[in-house]
Amino acid sequence: MKKLSFLLLACSFFTLSAQQIQSPSKEIQVEFSLSPEGEPIYQVNYKGKEVIKASKLGVSLKEDTSLTNGFSLVNKEETSVDETWDPVLGEQSTIRNRYNQVSFHLLQKEINRKLDIVFKVYDEGVAFRYEFPKEEAVRYFIVSDENTEFNLTGDHKTFWIPGDYDSQEYVYSETKLSEIDNSKLDSNNGIALKSIESNYRVQSPLMMKSADGLYINIFEAAVVNYPVMHLNVNIENFQLSSHLVPNAIGDKAYLRTPSVTPWRTIMVSDDARDIVSSKMILNLNEPNKIDDTSWIKPMKYIGIWWEMHVGKSTWDFAGSQNAQNAASKDLIPSGKHGATTENTKSYIDFAAKHGFDGVLVEGWNVGWEDWFGNWKEDVFDFTTPYPDFDIKEISEYAKSKGVKMIMHHETSGSVANYERHLDRAFDLMKKYDYPAVKSGYVGKIIPRGEYHDGQTMVNHFNFVAERAADYKIMVNSHESVRPTGYSRTYPNYIAAEAARGNEFNAWSSGNDPKHETILPFTRLLGGAMDYTPGIFEIKMDIYDPSKTEQVHTTLAKQLALYVTMYSPLQMAADLPENYERYLDAFQFIKDVPADWQESIYLEAEPGDYLTIARKDKNSESWFLGAITDENSRKTEIKLDFLSPGKKYKAIIYQDGKDADWKANPKSYSIKEQTVTSKSKLKISLAAGGGTAISIVPFN
Template identity: 90%
Template sequence: MKKLCFLLLACSFFTLSAQQLESPSKQIQVEFSLDAKGTPTYSVTYKGKEVVKTSKMGLSLKEDTALVQGFSLVNKEETNVDETWNPVLGEQSTIRNHYNQASFHLLQKETNRKLDIVFKVYDEGVAFRYEFPSEDAVRYFVVSEENTEFNLTGDHNTFWIPGDFDSQEYVYSESKLSEIDNSKLDLNNGIALKSIESKYRVQSPLMMKSKDGLYLNIFEAAVVNYPVMHLDVNTENFELKSKLVPNAVGDMAYLRTPSVTPWRTIMVSDDARDIVASKMILNLNEPNKIEDVSWIKPMKYVGIWWEMHVGKSTWDFAGSQNAQNAASQELVPSGKHGATTENTKRYIDFAAKHGFDGVLVEGWNVGWEDWFGNWKEDVFDFVTPYPDFDLKEVSDYAKSKGVKMIMHHETSASVANYERHLDRAFNLMKEYGYPAVKSGYVGRIIPRGEFHDGQTMVNHFNYVAQRAADYKIMVNSHESVRPTGYSRTYPNYIAAEAARGNEFNAWSSGNDPKHETILPFTRLLGGPMDYTPGIFEIKMSVYDPEKTEQVHTTLAKQLALYVTMYSPLQMAADLPENYEKYLDAFQFIKDVPVDWQDSKYLEAEPGDYLSVARKDKNSESWFLGAITDENARKTEIKLDFLTPGKKYKATIYADGKNADWEKNPKSYAIKTRTVTSKTKLKLELAAGGGAAISIVPIN
């Protein structure tokens, strides 16, 4: 009897008292507890400073008792993990996965329902998720709301974009948390589809900086069979609450036992470099599920793409004003179609001459005449080329030149149609030797009523990667859900866009000069981005004197982006004839690798600047990129990451003396010098500028 009383007392004690968990370095501490109502709560401190105040946790269920209170702690399990793994492609060849974990097994007395809340605490942050364990009978349930809170300690400086369920393609705003208001934004910025329901809703990852110099980032990892998490902001008391993206009937997620939610993540450091260098999001995903990865290769590519954005050619064959039956072969050519056999051969020749791996061709297939804006289901069949594009001839020519072709699948957001045709489309790719596909999802989703960021679409994007792996095909998705580390599980999901890319500079208000200094702190935390850098003809007036649009960087910064914006799939996005004008600067794009042995984040400040050095996976060469915002910047870079005692030849591609992103963007200078690990390089970055450096051992 005494023993039984002790166990009951212990259970009561655990129910009421706070449970603490520390990071391996002991600098981050999480406190988990159940309040008087049995509601799960947590808080986070960093080096003794409160970062997240006591915040509630839980989920609401449709037509069922909410999992928000009435819990008791059944037991607690703790473990620590310190392991390493090798990504197929990545910023470094080895990644350490080091954390302390606590699993809190809860029981809701009223319903006899089990809920586990699992925390992992890394040296760079905290992750937690809800787990629904196996029960005697399988339970099916519908999540109607997630009640996760992030109660912050102050009015932090914040880098944010609106909580749009259909697009991430926004310029970042920088403001205090209290000043977030979507209604005050100029949303006439080239985005075709907007689904913004609240003035005070923002997207994650949300990057912040406190008044006392702490950097915070709230995001999520391993979004699988669950909608994307946005954040509702209480601008008066700086509280954030999770907001899931609904499906066509207003529900959030359909789940069953056993299952798990994505990880909710809070990164924190007093050094901004720790945020951009973190591999926590990748680490929180399941390990690689593809046994044979020999076919997953990094790629640098050129393609028929930018010429459509600048108005030189079109995607459609007949002209969009002549909206003929997309399946008909009786199309009357407009004379401006870009994806012709002859033009593709020109790009193949350029790729072969300059050592590029692949050529992308957009607009090769029928359907572009009436593809946009009609919410039409059967726009593309993904197998029928236009009359002026010969698949076999192009494929044979590319093979003869040692160049791979990259397929393009614009779905027009008709996802149901794409899934019906997916296997036929992949079979066609295998027939003609295409190793990679770029997919697009511009427009309103079909099934109608679904959002890009809902559970249905999350499952679709993950399914395409899985099915592509069966065909040994790599996937680069555009207008997709933003990545949350799934490329660890399916490394053939080689890249994604899922943010405002370089193309917006061609035909909209563009991307301001600080844009590329923010993306590494936000979008790139979840996985590689196909940003399409390398634009040399900065001003669009080159193509039409009436145009005022331009790229908001210098030419040298476009080079630096190949290092600062990580992707194992990088495009030299400009036209071949433009590169021919600047072959000395183009040399850096030819030389820079896209797969790395090691990466060093040397300087970082969100919205201001970033300097990164990366070591080629297959040699002893290093490459360095430094970028700045609209402000010119002087900096001194220590090369102490180089091997001591070795000499290197540094080729520095820098802004010219009078360079300026707006007034003189194409001014650049190239110089070489011998450097060692003791060298300190002084760099002068122009407004909106940058520097790119190759550092090659001298034998």
């Protein structure tokens, strides 16, 4: 379905008074104007309330006239779009894309320089970007800064992580905007590489709540051939301004005409559910570019991964302390290597027994003895296995069991090296029938001096997805830039980490209980996250009595995360032997799908709680996840989303009466009851707890 109307207003140069653009519902209004100095200015209102005060727009160019003032309006174009599209994988089978658009064509008369500013206004928010039209006189140029302002109306409650050029793996701080200060962050956060250059810079997406109950989120969409946008914070004036991550010599972006910037987005609502359920970021990306998508499929997987994080085994074959040459054939085994043929077969057996699609193996290839911290160019070749990992035998064994293998490519930050080896690495994957790759980017980036969030790396991550599509390979990137909806364009970019994942609970101060209630309002707005839930042995002293680390949730909450943390690539992250001890709870992980027909956000409050119901794409079954922060919570959920007249069996996996994320995290109970669309379920969540429910129709 697509409805399109088009209007072109062309005229000679004229002074631009405030031009108003409304959302289809008319609840959101944008005003755009030019100041007496020809500066582009916009402001945003929601239901009559000011959300963004008058704020300037513009782009500064290196060794050229900045595109910040002196503008006149040449013409404008108005368009309304109402269409639907079907994602290959997603939270719902059909997505509506409905907005009103105005393109303002501006000209700096004195030098005859053009700039277009395009606004799209949705019912859930506003998006705008800069477009550089084709100009024969100006073909190549360098962006030195982007002068985009977001002037806020007050000292909002803010959920933020620092503006680190190399990592998003932080616990979210929840403070007033005026209290943002990176110097006060926890130093025991487990992050090895930090690149923070200002105490008053944060990353987007930035989630906020105003004193009068407005939920506001500032983010970006369709980051292609451009650096990531961070936000400078003026804590006195409550002003945010764009900050583009620089490259090794301080430039921000190399562009040529015609080209466009990413969309800058402002979501706003008086209902938090509208923010967390928004598909605006996906809608702002280009449509799918892959003709045949039949090979792009959801996967649930297990893997040789968590055992390294808890110290049971190692990635390296010979022991990193020996500092042996990773390319040598004379490596002496340490006896703790996890990625052995025998161990991999045991994981394959477990996957086959319990119906999992895939098995990930990390540490299978030579190089791990000397991989981190040395800024070394050629650590891995991505094709040579360790002597105790028989890739051919494992591939044949997995095939005989109906299980797919998932490849692991840790680049150690040496991106140039990975690109040199990429086609050979993909050839190896196709030879042994690996449908998906998990890539990693731990460490300082090579080319030296580049940052994870700079233009060079944005282009790399997108290139890998595009090249993988040529091989019909799905990609799950870790330590990459956070997604901004590119999975619509290349749906084989199935998932990413790009935030603080579950593994931090194994060896650092961990993820506090509110962490998973914030991520859906921030990181997950741009795409699926490989969060690796499903840890049942919560406390790490089970592996070493001296350890005090633990997962900061209850066991039941780990189940609920399979619903609240969307990903078509879901890992059962714990060790197989741990699941064998809790097979009744493990059943939910076996049953829950990874691809959905419909998703309904029932309750939401960032930093506090979240309740979501999702319908399986391939059946009439529903699955519900409810999570809370460090506070216990009681709620009642209406099941009016179920089909009227049908009876369902609800299997409820809930916190035990004495459960507590810290004192008694493994206390849970399971009960069954018959429900209909008229039923209401009373749910009790322990501190740091959750509830997971499967709702299956009776035949």
